[in-house]
Amino acid sequence: MLLKSSFMKTKKVENIKSSxxxxxxxxxxxxxxxxxxxxxxxxxxxxxTDKEIGEEVKWIAPTFFxxxxxxxxxxxxxxxxxxxxxxxxxxxx
Numbered sequence: 001m002l003l004k005s006s007f008m009k010t011k012k013v014e015n016i017k018s019s020x021x022x023x024x025x026x027x028x029x030x031x032x033x034x035x036x037x038x039x040x041x042x043x044x045x046x047x048x049t050d051k052e053i054g055e056e057v058k059w060i061a062p063t064f065f066x067x068x069x070x071x072x073x074x075x076x077x078x079x080x081x082x083x084x085x086x087x088x089x090x091x092x093x
Contacts, residue, residue, distance in 0.1 A: 016067045017054060017067060018054070019054030019055055019067075020055065020057065021055055023057045024043070024055050024056065024057055024062045027057050027062065028040060028043070046064050047064075050066070052066060052067050053065070053066055053067070054066075054067050
């Protein structure tokens with residue numbers, strides 16, 4: 001029997017963090033790191049994944065966050081996805 005506790009209830013968040021792509025662009029433009037091209041490619045992939053992913057600068061690095069509504073879940077519930085694992089295994093062969 002699963003009991004829903006208060007942490008499982010969804011709440012409408014009204015003050016959503018705003019994305020700061022201009023600050024990240026400026027950081028990337030001034031970056032002298034040898035892997036700046038790799039970070040730029042990863043940044044494009046991450047931002048293309050979902051329109052509700054935002055970005056900002058933290059600790060002198062590009063940082064990403066999700067601003068959409070997240071589905072509630074029970075972290076103590078353990079599920080095995082046997083059908084999905086079997087189909088992935090068959091595709092790999």
